[in-house]
Amino acid sequence: MRIVTYGAACSLDGFIADVAGGVEWLHMSRDVQAIMAEYWATIDTLVWGRKTWDFAASHGGTGEATPMANYIFSRTARAAPFVSVDPGAFVNELKRKPGKGICVMSGGHLAQALFAADAIDEVGLNIHPVLLGAGVPLFRDPGKRIALEMKDAKVISGGCLYAVYRVRTSHSGTSSRATSGRGKSRARRRSE
Numbered sequence: 687m688r689i690v691t692y693g694a695a696c697s698l699d700g701f702i703a704d705v706a707g708g709v710e711w712l713h714m715s716r717d718v719q720a721i722m723a724e725y726w727a728t729i730d731t732l733v734w735g736r737k738t739w740d741f742a743a744s745h746g747g748t749g750e751a752t753p754m755a756n757y758i759f760s761r762t763a764r765a766a767p768f769v770s771v772d773p774g775a776f777v778n779e780l781k782r783k784p785g786k787g788i789c790v791m792s793g794g795h796l797a798q799a800l801f802a803a804d805a806i807d808e809v810g811l812n813i814h815p816v817l818l819g820a821g822v823p824l825f826r827d828p829g830k831r832i833a834l835e836m837k838d839a840k841v842i843s844g845g846c847l848y849a850v851y852r853v854r855t856s857h858s859g860t861s862s863r864a865t866s867g868r869g870k871s872r873a874r875r876r877s878e
Contacts, residue, residue, distance in 0.1 A: 688781045692790040692797045693810030694824055701821035711816050713844030728787045733777060735792030736760040759796055774803020794826035801828035807853050815845040
């Protein structure tokens with residue numbers, strides 16, 4: 687089955703952009719370029735939240751120049767590649783089809799729905815040494831606890847920490863996911 691990875695560059699306090707949507711605090715380096723080049727070779731599908739797609743499109747970074755399949759989730763769906771169906775069911779179906787890995791390019795809303803549906807397999811972070819205090823959160827409450835295990839971690843240029851975690855599931859022989867009592871329906875309602 688294909689691997690779905692959610693990740694981003696983030697502040698130490700878990701934000702992917704400041705309150706104004708700014709990302710000028712991000713540190714780009716050869717380390718980051720090498721990690722991204724290695725990762726991009728393992729995927730052939732990008733799953734986007736609409737706001738992230740709009741931001742990337744305005745900065746020329748939607749992956750349209752590459753031979754990747756793009757699916758953009760939007761509550762007000764337009765023509766393809768925009769998708770308005772349940773994100774968890776859609777991505778879980780994509781996982782069963784042949785192909786390389788799937789990358790989730792999104793803020794916390796789409797990821798929230800995908801975590802709630804057990805669709806995300808890995809979390810990759812480029813953690814920056816800055817505390818923003820507020821902004822666009824990387825994670826939103828999926829309605830349950832998600833157990834992770836370290837796959838890789840290393841310090842990279844700019845004092846950043848690159849970390850990859852595998853989502854632990856009962857299928858992988860590790861501990862099962864514990865629900866927090868809030869249930870999937872709450873996370874699903876917020877993703878709509």
